[in-house]
Amino acid sequence: MKITLAAIKEAQSKIAPYIIKTPLIRTYALDEILGCEVYLKLENMQVTHSFKYRGAINKMLNLTLKEKQNGIVTASSGNHGKAVAHAAKQLGIEATVVVPNTASPFKIAAIEQYGATVVECDVTERFAVSERLAEVHGYTLFHPYDDEEIIVGQGTVGLEILSQHPALDTVIVPTSGGGLLAGLLTAIKQSNTDIRILGAEPYNMPRYSESLTQKKRVKVESRNTIADALVTAQPGKLNFPIVQTYADGMLKVADDATIKAVELMLIESKILSEPSGAIGPAAILDGAYSPALVEKVCFVISGGNIGLEQLSKLGAAH
Template sequence: MLNIEEIREAQRRIAPYIVKTPLLRMPMLDERLGCQAYIKADNMQVTGAFKIRGALNAILSIPQEKLKSGVVCASSGNHGRGVSYGAKMLGIPATVVMPDTATQVKIDAIRALGAEVVSCRAEERFDVAEKISRETGAEFIPPFNDERVMAGQGTAGLEIAEQQPDLDCVVVPVSGGGLISGISTALRAAAPEMKIYGAEPARIPRYTRSLEAGKPVFVSFQKTIADALVSSIPGDKCFPVVQKNVDQVVDVSDDYVLRAMKLLLLTGKILAEPSSCIGIAAVLEGLIPVRPDEKVCFFVSGGSVGLSQLKVLEDVEA
């Protein structure tokens, strides 16, 4: 199982290439959220999302001679951006297999980093990526179910523990579980008293179902506004870490995700993609118990949003 030493190694490995993102006190959000609100702003990370942490740690862990054939990944956007950025940095080719539901902003961002984009149906994206890996010899970089990737994401947890050690609670967006595995492993070692919540889209409740069943359970794909959180099953390397470390995972409705995005933008002055706002949404929806005296940190995972996507917020209750 992932351990804190792997995360500390990852931090040493990727530190020269990434930034320590700010952890911000957000007093203007307190009244609406009913707690002392903080955000860990990984939407301000290099490439605009936390995914660069895990992708870089994975790529930098591969022996030099194996890298010549490049890397390939399947991604709804930010992981592909992280892999492409790492590949560009090392001067190796990258291919990113994207679901045909991905927004043009995310596709353009990956092409701008020099990677080749292959589009397919969301359900097929891992098969297509593995086929490319077999045919070209490119190293497959999994989006979450990989200890190198999980350790890389965990570096955000080390930063949280260092930047604000007196937090009562951290809320983390959940899809396959790579991010929350890494962050929870880091926090259980560095700040064992902090409560850790996961927030996933109610339309794809793979973690609540799996935690009930005691093993990874497949749920069918449903379209959700949280379009970076569309994994259908927990990673089998991630699941036991979440089972052990995380206090609760909650299922958040799309409606509240958009309300949270509007609140964070217009009141908090921070632009984040819908998936990144799901932790704030969970509190707005009343799914996570918080008190006015509690310090609650929301992990804001990415900021890949185009102006056209902001129009949908006009009809949303703030």
């Protein structure tokens, strides 16, 4: 499978029975604050509450019978882990999820509830451990972003946006390894639209901004960010050239603005986003992008996995 518009369209048909066509809504409450016409693509309402389910179920459906029988493995205690565990359960495939032994019991329970086997190990060894498990047991490894079928699955967000509101001016996409951004760029840019597409990443981990400047895949220092789903240190091998070719820009966003955006999304728009999902509106609050007043800007709200407790802490921190 190549990463093309045609492949994304094929994936869209294939995954349709499993995913939610999430709402794309016009929210007026943020227009004045953000200085543009605000649209939200609500992937926080996707199955497992993030866009990650699209890629996971697409790759799962494309496994051969033998691969399905052997089972799969992935390393993630976050949105990708949940998505893979649930997709495996849906298709009756055995899944092993490797998580760092620092992961919260809450997150581990969320993965176990989908019936996956959880293997704990030191955080620095999680990729090595999952690769070893793949080798020993013949599991298929599910990489979170550097994988054609994963990228093509995420790209279906782009097709949905085009079918729901083709007249947008700009789409802003939360970015880490670049699976969502690369898929969405392929879907929208190869559809010959002139919609502007921007990535948004944490100021503390600007792996794409740095790499685009240096014209090669730079690995940045791992640092803390409130956007805890956007912590990949280096752009994906498959993703980077697509972003280089198609993206109209990359925005760096400070954590303060991201916390403020979560709060504004909730109090003004009545939508619950996790911090990583709110990094798009945050980019505008932070001054990283200044839209025109009549610009139709669609923010991809990539995930909604945040509990009441974390939410209270954000409110208090502010």
